[in-house]
Amino acid sequence: MSIIEQINSETVTQVDFKILFPEVGLDLGQDEEWCEIMVGTARRRIRFHDYRDIYDIPGLYERLFYDKLKCVSPRVIRTQLAQVLAERETEPAELRVLDVGAGNGIVGEELRELGAGAVFGIDIIEEAAAAAHRDRPGVYDQYLVADLTDLAPDQRDTLVEADLNTLTTVAALGFDDVPPQAFAAAYNLISTPGLAAFTIKEDFVTARDASGFSELIRRMFAGEVICPLARQRYRHRLSVQGEPLYYVAFVAEKFGDIPSDWLD
Ligand SMILES: C[S@@+](CC[C@H](N)C(=O)[O-])C[C@H]1O[C@@H](n2cnc3c(N)ncnc32)[C@H](O)[C@@H]1O
Structure with a gap:
């Protein structure tokens, strides 16, 4: 089961995910930025411009851009x-x-x-x-x-x-x-x-x-x-x-x- 399927599956809807950012010092342009989503020990990298993947995970867009990156x-x-x-x-x-x-x-x-x-x-x-x-x-x-x-x-x-x-x-x-x-x-x-x-x-x-x-x-x-x-x-x-x-x-x-x- 993929991470997105896991997060969306009925059995794990309560399971939270963590958002991990690239190490400090990595010089990424705004259109190259990415994060990793971690559920348990499983990790998946998602580019910020891969909106399909981001929208598929309920709450990810808000947590990533609004809570962590303070979008206003x-x-x-x-x-x-x-x-x-x-x-x-x-x-x-x-x-x-x-x-x-x-x-x-x-x-x-x-x-x-x-x-x-x-x-x-x-x-x-x-x-x-x-x-x-x-x-x-x-x-x-x-x-x-x-x-x-x-x-x-x-x-x-x-x-x-x-x-x-x-x-x-x-x-x-x-x-x-x-x-x-x-x-x-x-x-x-x-x-x-x-x-x-x-x-x-x-x-x-x-x-x-x-x-x-x-x-x-x-x-x-x-x-x-x-x-x-x-x-x-x-x-x-x-x-x-x-x-x-x-x-x-x-x-x-x-x-x-x-x-x-x-x-x-
Ligand atoms: C960073 S998101 C901003 C979403 C929303 N406006 C907000 O502020 O939360 C950019 C959005 O533009 C959409 N988008 C990209 N190219 C587009 C196009 N040619 N026509 C319409 N929407 C497009 C993407 O699918 C994505 O949902």
């Missing part, structure tokens, strides 16, 4: 969004949100607590949707497993009929996660005017990076596609070596769609 991004974006809404005298209930890279629903839960009127989730892997339904049932009005750059007609219809006016995407842009093309497709599904609230690693906006985000975001702000309402640099989480990883959180007003030729 969903709370930061909720607080920033709440401040912007208060300044604009907009009721949270007016928000009809598309949460991109929704994972197991932590951002959706924050949005519900904020009072959002509707929350739709989208993620590219089945395991994320399954974990959201398992861990936070009812948080999303609907949760789609889909590739935003290749939506099936019924998926597109669902999102158009949802009458979305706000985009959120937290800790999901860049690396091998949501690419600029998928971000643009989601952004263009939001009404104009609308709101976009997202977090992104600071290197992806302040430096020339290979992900394409720094160029896209620069053009969006310069081209009056979007207007920043709030911007905050903050510590997203710690690395496995205990170093701070800085991100930038934006809440911005949408003024227009991202032209498709910007993504060529």
